[in-house]
Amino acid sequence: TIDQSFKRQVDSATKDSDFKRKEVYLGSSNISFLFFCLSLRAQDVPPEVLRQREIKWLDMLSNWDKWMVKRHKKVRLRCQKGIPPSLRGRAWLYLSGGKVKREQNRGKFEELDSQAGDPKELDVIEKDLHRQFPFHEMFVSRGGHGQQDLFRVLKAYTLYRPEEGYCQAQAPIAAVLLMHMPAEDAFWGLVQICEKYLPGYYSAGLEAIQLDGEILYALTRRVSPLTYRHLEKHKIEPILYMTEWFMCAFSRTLPWASVLRVWDMFLCDGVKIIFRVGLVLLKCMLGTREKLKACQGQYETMELLRAIEPRYMQEGFLVREVLEVPVSERDVESEHHVQLKRWRKNHGELHWKSPPRMHGARAIMASEPPSRQDLRQNPTIIVKSPLPPPQPTPQLKKGEKKGKEEKKSKKKGSMKKTPPPVTEIPNPYNLPGDSKLPLTDPLPQLTLRDSPVQNPLFNDTPLSNTPKDSHLAQQPALNDQPAFNDQLVLNDQSFLKESPLQKSRHSLSSTEADHQDTYL
DSSP: OOOHHHHHHHHHHHTSSOOSSOOOOBTTBOHHHHHHHHTOOGGGSOHHHHHHHHHHHHHHHHTHHHHHHHOHHHHHHHHHHOOOGGGHHHHHHHHHTHHHHHHHTTTHHHHHHHSOOOHHHHHHHHHHGGGSSTTSTTTSSTTSHHHHHHHHHHHHHHHHSTTTOOOTTHHHHHHHHHTTSOHHHHHHHHHHIIIIISTTTTSTTOHHHHHHHHHHHHHHHHHOHHHHHHHHHTTOOGGGTSHHHHHTTTTTTSOHHHHHHHHHHHHHHOTHHHHHHHHHHHHHHHSSHHHHHTOOSHHHHHHHHHSOOHHHHOHHHHHHHHHHSOOOHHHHHHHHHHHHHHHHHHHOSOSSOOOOOOOSHHHHHHHSOOOTTTTOOOOSOOOOOSSOOOOOOOOOOTTOOOOHHHHHHHHTTTSOOOOOOOOOOOOSSOOTTSOOOOOSSOOOOEEEOSSOOOOHHHHHSOOOOOOOOHHHHTSOOGGGOOOOSSOEEEOHHHHHHOOHHHHHHHHHHHHHHHHHHHHO
């Protein structure tokens, strides 16, 4: 428990945008405040802190090999605080080694996706599609894009590992990955989890999960002796309650926010996080005598473990308790050797020889050192430029000499090219104060006729009758031409010889003349 003074100090510390370095001492250490920062819920993280974490993760992902080798403890601490949601998919791919695996097997997923697959395996996969997160928007509709991608990923894995085939517990693992990354990345993430983190879990016989159940049972004796004695008294085998926990990596047990935080730590530190979560749940549900009074038999105990209280699965509480469990990689490995000897003594050799388990991202990178090219980040959105691609310069054939003009232009390449002369076009609608425009051609002779104009060009384009202001009516016509009340008729030959500038001037002068007559 945290006393009231510590709570006040924590509240004042969390008001700062960057409270990760603020030290709040309780007694002689600041361990409690560190656990408080790690146990913050995602919705409680201030936006400023979230933006800072995104910048730090972008820097780590751009220099992933250096961070994993030299500053792995810092990477682990940031995974414990929680990966920013905007970068979680990319970070999971780097932590699991799926990024390197994808780069080293270019085109493999497309090749597997194009193949037909085993009809028996495909039939079982199709029956399981609608059972994975049925209320999530990706998988809510039958035949939707989420179920289609899930089918592609699971089918590709059965073709990638035909000796192992499909296991129903792989579907929720692939579904969680698909919520954060494309189908190809989710496939390689599933491959890494099945081969590096949980090897042998999905093979025939489930020998690996039974062996880890015995390891969890032995670790329970160290962490919570009271829970161990109760399980031993009622002869409750670990395989009865931990199978779904471990095979699905708690994706079907914990609330969604807790699943994400557990997976952040699991992909960084390996299977010891799964063991710690299982130990925390067992200790919270069966670790006190008051709770043991409510479950006097095997049935009551199993019902209690199937319905874990929500407060124990809450994100902040669970993360804090998981970090305090004293179980390390060495403890898991040493207990693994002990239980393996016991298994061989009682059951003989394992029928399925799985590859050695890798404890976290650092061990995976050490086993398969990536190249700099494998870790290079590729753009996820490619936008085509609207500009046309540059045309290649023509290359001269052998023996062909350049002309004198090309040589001169090459020597004078630094000189600026003079722009072409700009021809000025006079404005035909000049204001009264402007100077009169010079005309190259004389104005055509105008004639008056009482009959209407027979020229079809003028009949089709009537003059505008829009009224003008009074001060425009008093202005003289352009080029001092008189205003006429009658229609203007141009000679056909002179009209054809006129320039466009002159035509516009005549139409303007006739329009102003009509309006002068109207105002007079």
